[in-house]
Amino acid sequence: xxxxxxxxxxxxxxxxxxxxxxxxxxxxxxxxxxxxxxxxxxxxxxxxxxxxxxxxxxxxxxxxxxxxxxxxxxxxxxxxxxxxxxxxxxxxxxxxxxxxxxxxxxxxxxxxxxxxxxxxxxxxxxxxxxxxxxxxxxxxxxxxxxxxxxxxxxxxxxxxxxxxxxxxxxxxxxxxxxxxxxxxxxxxxxxxxxxxxxxxxxxxxxxxxxxxxxxxxxxxxxxxxxxxxxxxxxxxxxxxxxxxxxxxxxxxxxxxxxxxxxxxxxxxxxxxxxxxxxxxxxxxxxxxxxxxxxxxxxxxxxxxxxxxxxxxxxxxxxxxxxxxxxxxxxxxxxxxxxxxxxxxxxxxxxxxxxxxxxxxxxxxxxxxxxxxxxxxxxx
Amino acid sequence: xxxxxxxxxxxxxxxxxxxxxxxxxxxxxxxxxxxxxxxxxxxxxxxxxxxxxxxxxxxxxxxxxxxxxxxxxxxxxxxxxxxxxxxxxxxxxxxxxxxxxxxxxxxxxxxxxxxxxxxxxxxxxxxxxxxxxxxxxxxxxxxxxxxxxxxxxxxxxxxxxxxxxxxxxxxxxxxxxxxxxxxxxxxxxxxxxxxxxxxxxxxxxxxxxxxxxxxxxxxxxxxxxxxxxxxxxxxxxxxxxxxxxxxxxxxxxxxxxxxxxxxxxxxxxxxxxxxxxxxxxxxxxxxxxxxxxxxxxxxxxxxxxxxxxxxxxxxxxxxxxxxxxxxxxxxxxxxxxxxxxxxxxxxxxxxxxxxxxxxxxxxxxxxxxxxxxxxxxxxxxxxxxxxxxxxxxx
Numbered sequence: 001x002x003x004x005x006x007x008x009x010x011x012x013x014x015x016x017x018x019x020x021x022x023x024x025x026x027x028x029x030x031x032x033x034x035x036x037x038x039x040x041x042x043x044x045x046x047x048x049x050x051x052x053x054x055x056x057x058x059x060x061x062x063x064x065x066x067x068x069x070x071x072x073x074x075x076x077x078x079x080x081x082x083x084x085x086x087x088x089x090x091x092x093x094x095x096x097x098x099x100x101x102x103x104x105x106x107x108x109x110x111x112x113x114x115x116x117x118x119x120x121x122x123x124x125x126x127x128x129x130x131x132x133x134x135x136x137x138x139x140x141x142x143x144x145x146x147x148x149x150x151x152x153x154x155x156x157x158x159x160x161x162x163x164x165x166x167x168x169x170x171x172x173x174x175x176x177x178x179x180x181x182x183x184x185x186x187x188x189x190x191x192x193x194x195x196x197x198x199x200x201x202x203x204x205x206x207x208x209x210x211x212x213x214x215x216x217x218x219x220x221x222x223x224x225x226x227x228x229x230x231x232x233x234x235x236x237x238x239x240x241x242x243x244x245x246x247x248x249x250x251x252x253x254x255x256x257x258x259x260x261x262x263x264x265x266x267x268x269x270x271x272x273x274x275x276x277x278x279x280x281x282x283x284x285x286x287x288x289x290x291x292x293x294x295x296x297x298x299x300x301x302x303x304x305x306x307x308x309x310x311x312x313x314x315x316x317x318x319x320x321x322x323x324x325x326x327x328x329x330x331x332x333x334x335x336x337x338x339x340x341x342x343x344x345x346x347x348x349x350x351x352x353x354x355x356x357x358x359x360x361x362x363x364x365x366x367x368x369x370x371x372x373x374x375x376x377x378x379x
Numbered sequence: 380x381x382x383x384x385x386x387x388x389x390x391x392x393x394x395x396x397x398x399x400x401x402x403x404x405x406x407x408x409x410x411x412x413x414x415x416x417x418x419x420x421x422x423x424x425x426x427x428x429x430x431x432x433x434x435x436x437x438x439x440x441x442x443x444x445x446x447x448x449x450x451x452x453x454x455x456x457x458x459x460x461x462x463x464x465x466x467x468x469x470x471x472x473x474x475x476x477x478x479x480x481x482x483x484x485x486x487x488x489x490x491x492x493x494x495x496x497x498x499x500x501x502x503x504x505x506x507x508x509x510x511x512x513x514x515x516x517x518x519x520x521x522x523x524x525x526x527x528x529x530x531x532x533x534x535x536x537x538x539x540x541x542x543x544x545x546x547x548x549x550x551x552x553x554x555x556x557x558x559x560x561x562x563x564x565x566x567x568x569x570x571x572x573x574x575x576x577x578x579x580x581x582x583x584x585x586x587x588x589x590x591x592x593x594x595x596x597x598x599x600x601x602x603x604x605x606x607x608x609x610x611x612x613x614x615x616x617x618x619x620x621x622x623x624x625x626x627x628x629x630x631x632x633x634x635x636x637x638x639x640x641x642x643x644x645x646x647x648x649x650x651x652x653x654x655x656x657x658x659x660x661x662x663x664x665x666x667x668x669x670x671x672x673x674x675x676x677x678x679x680x681x682x683x684x685x686x687x688x689x690x691x692x693x694x695x696x697x698x699x700x701x702x703x704x705x706x707x708x709x710x711x712x713x714x715x716x717x718x719x720x721x722x723x724x725x726x727x728x729x730x731x732x733x734x735x736x737x738x739x740x741x742x743x744x745x746x747x748x749x750x751x752x753x754x755x756x757x758x759x760x761x762x763x764x765x766x767x768x769x770x771x772x773x
Contacts, residue, residue, distance in 0.1 A: 003685040004692050261768055276772035278761070284770065285763035289702040296685040297678035318677045370670035379645025379660050379669065 001307065003299055009075055016079040019052060024085035026348045032086060033205040039163060040199075040207040041086040049089065050119025058097045058240075063113035065097070069306035070240055074247035074298065081251025084355050086206050088122050091160040094244045095237060096123030099168050103185060103225035103233040112166065112187075124164035125241070126155035126211055127234070133157075133364045135170065135234060136178055140213065142171035142186065148219035149173070151186065151194075154212045159362070161209030162199035164190055169213075173228050180231035185224040192216050204354040236309065239316045242363045243305055246298045246316075246323035249359050253291050253323075253330040256352040260284070260334045267339075280337060287333055294319075294326040314376050321369035327356040328366075386456055390463045397432045399425035403468040405642070408738060412474050415504025417551045430504065433472035440478055440502045443486070447494060448502030454691050476545070477501030477508040479631040481554050484571075484624040488612040497552075497573070509576070510628075511541040511555030511598060512621070519758050521556075522565045522618060526600065528557035528572065535559070535572065535610075537580075537603040543752065547583040547596035550576050554624075560615050571617035574605040590744035591729075591737070626700040628753045633683070633700070633707030644669045644714070648721035665720060672713055679706055698766035705759035708749035715743040 005013065023045055032040060049055050057072050059065020073094050080087055097116050100109055115121035127135055140153030151171055161167070167188045175182025190197060194216040200208050225233045261284055264275030274280055301319035304312040331353040335342035342349045360366065402425050406412065410422040413430055421427040433439050436450060442457040443449025452460060482501055485494055500506040517524040526539025537557055547553070552575055560568030576583075580603040585593035612620045645660070648669060652662040660666040686703060689695040718739060719726050726743075728734035750756040764770045 002688040002691065003681065004688045004694065261770070264770060273771045275770040281764035281768075281770050282757065282760040284768055285702075285705075285760040288763055288768060289706050292699070292702060293675075293678045293682040293706060296681035299685070300681040314677070318674050318681075321671075321674045322678045367667075370667060370674060373674060374645070374659070374666055374670040377643065377645050377673070378658055379643075379649060379654070379666060 001303055003296060003303070005071070005075065005299075009071060012072055013075045013079065015052065016054065016076045017082070019048060020079045020083055020085055023048065024087075025083050026351055029084050029086055029205060029351060030348075040205075041088060041160075041163075045085075046088060046119055049087065049093075050117070054089065055093045055119045056097075056113075056117030057093060058101065059093075059113045059117045060101055060109075063101070063109055064117035065113065070243050070302040071299070071306055073240075073244055074302040077244045077247035078251035081248035081253075081355075082255040084204075084252070084351055088160045088163070090241070090244050090248070091124045091164070092116055092122050095125045095159075095241045096166065096168055098240045099125065099185065099224060099233070099237045102236060103230075105221075107221065108187065108224065121165050122160065122163050123166040123168060124158050124161045124209075125168045125170075125237070126158045126161065127170045127238070128157045129153065129155060131156075133361065133368060135238060136180055136183075136231075138170050138172055138183060139177050140169070140171040142173045142184055142218070144173075145217065148217060148222065149184075149186065151188070151213040151216040151218060154210065156210050157200075157361070158209045158211050160207050161190075161211050162197055162207060166190070167211065168224065170230065170234055175228075182228050183230040183234060184227050185230040185233060186218050187222045187224050188213075188216065188218055192218070202358060204351070204358040206355065206358060235313075238363055239312055240305060242316050242320040242369075243298070243302050245359050245362050246301065246319045249323035249327040249356065250291070250295050250298050252352055252356055252359070253294070253327045256330045256334040256349065256356075257284075257287055257291055259349065260287075260330075260337050263338055263341075274337075283333060284337075287330060290326045290329060294322040297322045314373060317369040317373045317376070320364060321366045321373070324360045324366040324369075327359060331356045383455060383459060387459050387463065390460050391466075393436075394463055394467050394469060397429075398467060398469045399429055401425035402429040402470045402472075404470075405468070406470060408735065411470065413472065413504070414507055414546070414549070415473055415475055415477075416507025416549065417505070418549070419504065419507070429470070430472045434503055437502070439473040439504065440482065443482065443498065443502060447498035449498075454687070458687065473504045475501065475504070475507060476510055477506065480510060480624050480628050481508050481573075483627045484554075484620050485611065487623060488571075488620045492608075493573075493611060506551045507546070507549060509544050509547045509550035509553050509598075511544055511553045513543045514540060515542050519755055521621075522569065524556055524558060524569065526555070526557045527561070528559050528570060528605070530559075530607075531604075533607055535605050535607060537572075537574075537600045537605055539600050541598040541600075543586075543595045544583070544598040545595055545752075547576070547598045548585055548593075552576060553581075553598070554611075556617055556621055559617075563615065566618045568615055569617040569621065570614050571611045571620040572605060573609045573611060574603065578603050578605065580604075588744070589747070590741040592741060592745070594745070625754065626697065629700045629704035629759075632749060632753045633679075633703035633705075644673065644717055644721065647718060651721055651723050651725060665717070668717055668720070672710070672717055675710055676714075679703075679710060682706075696767055698762050701754070701759040701762040702767070704753060705750075705756050705763070708746075709756060711749050712746050715746045719743050 053066055054076055056065030057068045061067040100112050129139060142149040142151050167190050169186045169188050171184055172182055173184040194214040196212045198210045200210055202208050264280055267274045298319040301315040304315040334349050335353055338349055341347050413426055437445060438450050441450035441452045441460050445451040514524050528535040528537045554573050556569055557572055558568050559570040580601040582599045583596040586595045587593055648660055648665055652660055654660055686699055722739060726739045729737035
């Protein structure tokens with residue numbers, strides 16, 4: 001398969017770009033932040049996403065979606081990255097939709113997927129527990145209780161957890177922290193007794209929550225996939241999520257770079273455009289090259305997820321690691337080359353820096369994925 | 380089954396049947412590369428067999444037209460053929476500057492007679508070419524070159540000196556930049572010309588490098604007589620040919636960074652630093668360096684694949700080969716820094732048999748030229764700044 005977008009994917013990109021740049025430029029995020037908006041995103045825009053068919057991109061056609069793949073989801077994520085639009089697209093349409101369509105029973109799929117597709121159901125993945133993404137270190141307990149399970153523990157960095165109608169929760173039904181065996185995924189109603197959700201305002205003004213589970217009862221049909229065997233399902237869903245975040249970071253990097261190069265072409269000091277200075281030209285050129293190479297690696301990961309899912313781990317690790325380091329470089333150079341203006345809140349560039357930092361942590365940072373790759377290659 | 384799937388299946392079967400097992404192992408020394416030429420010899424029987432089979436199939440240059448000794452494959456088929464060779468670990472049957480540099484330039488700018496004369500001999504490994512570009516006072520500023528070609532009837536008389544001419548002492552012919560109009564602006568008085576290194580007045584002198592080897596030469600021209608028919612393209616427009624060829628040269632050099640040569644770095648490092656009970660390298664910092672390197676290496680391979688696909692889709696930026704050249708060479712230097720670090724003291728031996736005559740440190744030192752030859756990293760970044768980013772005054 002050619003490592004470029006095909007015609008349909010290009011059309012999808014253009015329509016996503018049209019909607020997002022029109023309705024959700026960076027000022028949209030700024031406005032949500034400054035008004036301390038309780039939802040943290042625009043439900044009207046989510047409706048527009050549903051009408052455009054974006055919410056059901058990854059939902060199979062027989063459940064009301066369009067049955068497309070990770071490349072298409074990545075195309076939309078990249079456009080979201082360009083304007084930093086806060087949206088449940090990642091948590092609901094990418095992560096939860098993948099978890100349900102890959103691991104759900106017929107009943108679970110019929111119940112939830114059409115609602116994801118039409119935009120009426122929001123969902124969130126609760127996996128992280130500590131300061132760093134370490135899915136195998138999951139400690140949260142799901143003990144057998146009557147016909148079902150009783151969940152105890154605490155989740156952090158649950159993206160869009162404060163507005164979710166459904167939580168996908170990783171818990172331990174057996175084994176010890178660090179082991180792949182014994183993980184199970186559960187579908188949990190966040191209004192269940194014993195759940196306490198705290199919305200956590202984050203540096204990037206996007207949405208996340210801490211969720212505490214205190215003897216939360218989940219009955220047996222809340223199990224997603226197989227008991228004790230959720231590790232593989234979780235890893236697959238996380239890989240899709242990583243591909244999505246990597247795409248967002250490519251869009252973010254390219255946007256911040258475009259703004260920076262624009263500034264180099266107009267800002268004058270010492271009687272010259274600062275873009276004439278070789279010290280800045282070479283750094284700009286290096287960053288341009290980093291972004292192009294990362295773009296190729298991310299597209300490769302998305303295509304591998306669509307074409308050879310079980311073998312996509314290495315390509316995803318490469319993509320997420322590269323996207324993290326490239327975005328970090330892009331925002332740092334962006335602020336530095338904008339000089340004092342880059343430090344002001346009035347200027348948008350700082351929003352990109354903050355979001356890049358969050359995307360780095362989300363589903364494993366560059367170091368995490370470098371370690372993963374080394375493990376895959378046995379060294 | 381689609382035609383391409385069929386082609387893949389047939390290619391795999393043919394390679395499986397025809398590539399000798401010895402030619403599927405990673406190259407470990409200079410002798411493993413077959414360069415062709417009048418005075419060539421094969422370093423082993425499998426090398427000869429493999430070369431001749433590939434030559435007969437036109438697959439030393441799979442994408443060239445059949446009439447010039449190529450395989451006549453389209454870009455899609457060429458990609459598949461290279462993928463299948465890589466999957467098998469098959470070595471390149473023939474490496475030459477004729478294939479990677481002159482050939483593409485002749486296909487674009489050569490006359491019918493020039494193509495018929497030179498391309499089949501390149502494809503068949505009969506003539507080994509060298510590149511006469513740099514001069515003592517024309518390095519990064521290549522267009523200021525001074526080697527003169529003066530008109531004399533149907534011939535040019537060439538006088539001057541080239542430097543860093545790779546393997547000039549082994550080459551049969553040279554493609555050379557000469558100044559045909561000294562009064563014109565520097566880019567406008569240059570011509571691109573071909574001549575036999577056995578011509579009267581040509582001499583070469585190898586240059587000893589920090590690696591202790593001499594892959595480069597000084598090349599001198601003292602009243603060398605060359606027919607005007609050997610000029611490629613238009614007289615005084617040789618810079619166009621030179622730049623086009625440089626794109627191919629840079630693509631070739633950038634390929635060094637993505638080529639997984641020899642054993643995986645993780646294994647090489649495990650030999651010297653050891654592993655813990657989980658199989659992880661005992662040196663966690665080195666392990667991190669290797670992983671970060673391999674991430675960048677894998678990403679560069681994706682970018683190289685994408686560059687080909689973008690070109691096919693008509694979306695490639697012509698200056699992108701400079702970006703790849705920059706990244707590929709810097710990456711290759713990193714690879715060898717890691718190899719040296721992984722080898723520790725063992726990688727410092729310079730002459731012993733155990734170190735194969737210091738193969739690793741010599742190769743490490745050789746890579747330092749990667750970001751100089753074919754245009755320095757700084758020149759590449761300048762090209763990206765000017766031609767891709769459109770920055771002012773670049």
